[in-house]
Amino acid sequence: MSAALVIAVKDLRQKLRDRSVLLMAVLAPLGLAFLFSTMIPNQETFHTTYAVVDLDGGEIAKGLVDGPLAGLATAGVADLTPLTTEADARAAVDAGDVSAAIVIPAGFTEAVRTGAPAQLLVIGGPSSLSAEVARSVLAGFGSQVTAVQVAVGTALAAAGEAPDPALAGELAAAALAAPAPIVLTAGETADRTASSKTYYGASMAVLFVFFAAQFGVLSLLAERRNGTLARMLAAPIAPATILLGKVLVSLVVASISMTVIVLATTFLMGADWGDPLAVAALVLAVALAASGIATLIVGFARTEEQAGSFIAVVALTLAVFGGSFFPMSQAPEGMAALSLVTPHAWFIRGINDLAAGGGIAVVAPSLAVLVAIGMVTGGIGLLRARQVVTP
């Protein structure tokens, strides 16, 4: 055991002096995580801007502006800019100053009151969702303001009576006084998606952990090439001890790389990873999985170069399908299911689960899968790698 430690410590010191380890295991993932999280707008916070042109100025138009539209502003969905002419609004949309414009035509209030056709106008820009939201709001408002007319019209038609102003007034009052038959309420959900800062920290960390994990086991092949392995085997050290030392280096470098990224994104970028103990467990589990996969590849490779480039191929392929570059929640269901064969998907899933709070129990499924991946691949890899160290 102590011999394994000596080998591991010597390798570690060698690796920490090598600047390419620092580049690939720490700087590259941190840089990419920082770039992604600052460049990509947080898609979860939909926010838009509307120009509002009230050419009518009547009571119902005011009701629209002060009611549903003001409601959008209060809910943080949209910023409203009042403009005076339709041409101004058109220009504002065209210039990209606002996402869409809402025009209330002159005579709108009068038309609604008399039951004449009334038309509201939405001028949409490049963002189709902004225009669709505006249209939904206006259509909903249209149904509300004509609800009383529908009620009065139906009641009069059922009674077969001529439109008597007094009766119509009485019916309208009754309709207005009735409570809304259908209400919308907000339900409680836990947010089990990590913030984009945390997501990109996690996804880049798990992408590059493979490059960190390769350093230990790869040196096994390098030492065989250099002839230093033969010399170690000539010493009274069991072959298994040498293997253990190398795997230890992989595990330690991988864990250190991930830990540095977790700490740096937390303190420099404001990422929120969640319960520290659970994060630490996930980090160790994913370091194990990455080391296992690296050991498997080393076990089957002939040369250091071959193993190194094959690890890069496997790491990038798994990252693409595992959701390191874009959240798998956005993907079609088939692809999201496919992603579950990768350690990347399970690690990111674990971090997402932690976003709602909770401790190590929450991430138990992720931990189990990651450890299993590490044990199986690492086990097969070590069986194969025994041939490398057999004198």
Place this chain on the structure above:
Amino acid sequence: MNALAIAEVNVRRLLRDRTSTFFIFVLPIVLIVVLGTVFGGRVAPRMGIVAVESGALGAELVDAIRNGAMKLELKEPATVAELTAGVEQGTLEIGVIIPPGYDATVRGGGVAEIVILGEPQGAVSALREAVSQAVAAQAAVVQAARLTASREGIPFDEALAMARSVQGEMAGVTVAVERIGEGMFPAGTGAFAPGAQSQLVLFMFLTSMTAATQLILTRQLGVSRRMLASPVRVRTILVGETLGRFGVAMLQGLFIVILSAIVFGVSWGDPLAAGTIVVLFALVGTGAAMVVGVFSNNPDQAGALGVMAGMLLGALGGAMVPLEIFPEPAHTLAYLTPQAWAIQGLREVALRGGTVIDVIQELGVLVLYAVGLLALGTWRFRRILTR
């Protein structure tokens, strides 16, 4: 001629390595496919609705939401638990629960409660307008029917039918929508086109960067010293080494362009304009690789530095995430990278039918980058070679 021979050796050496061929030819195509599948097919926010045993009025409401003003991808999970999980994990942007017995509550004169699920509130407040719109229309007829049924003593269903016909006949308030300007990508842009353009730029640069390692190996192994000992001029070696890198980048560029055009039907637009951009960008990549190669001390360092520079510049220049969605100041900063100019040029040519004249500015910037980097790289390389 000697220069060509050196270039040829370079290209062959790279192509014989099977893992290099993976990075050069397979990975870019895999990414184009995945990006196209994940983002290309996605047109609208996803809404999940559970309307189990909500009756005829519940079903009517679901139809109204489906045909409403907002374009949504409607999913109908079987249970509320499934819906909640989807919303919590972000596979559904908003969840809507129309309670069991909704129909009976509404007909019976009670107040029906529709639950909206979603985090964070900003996005959900926008999407819930689709539900509000449908609810407002249904509430109007329900209210009319209730009033009429109670006043006239007729069955609710009969009154509801009357209210519907009154609502249908009424002029009411309509909403017209007019669109000005174009979307993020013009209409008719294929699912794979934006991804193919970005991956071309990302990978041509990355491939060029791996050449930096080879440059150092050439030097370390003494290949360049031996070449110098032969009757080959320094300039020839320089041109040859440069051409080799350029050849590999071009080979990859052509492969991506042709394969994506044939297999995924990606249109690249005017061949002359697109071709000029690709050639210039390959030169920029070659120049960058030489600079990294001559300023690094060992192959490992050059390799790591090259890949990192390729990835970071790619990310910053819009080769990983479309430039079109960058907020400021990232959008302005992006144009410090050659990647952003190349992508902008390719988009203009492929998506908006641009010609060489339309992308003259992009071409100019790429020429400047190529000349600057190549000059710096060859100047240092000459000094190292002849040292």
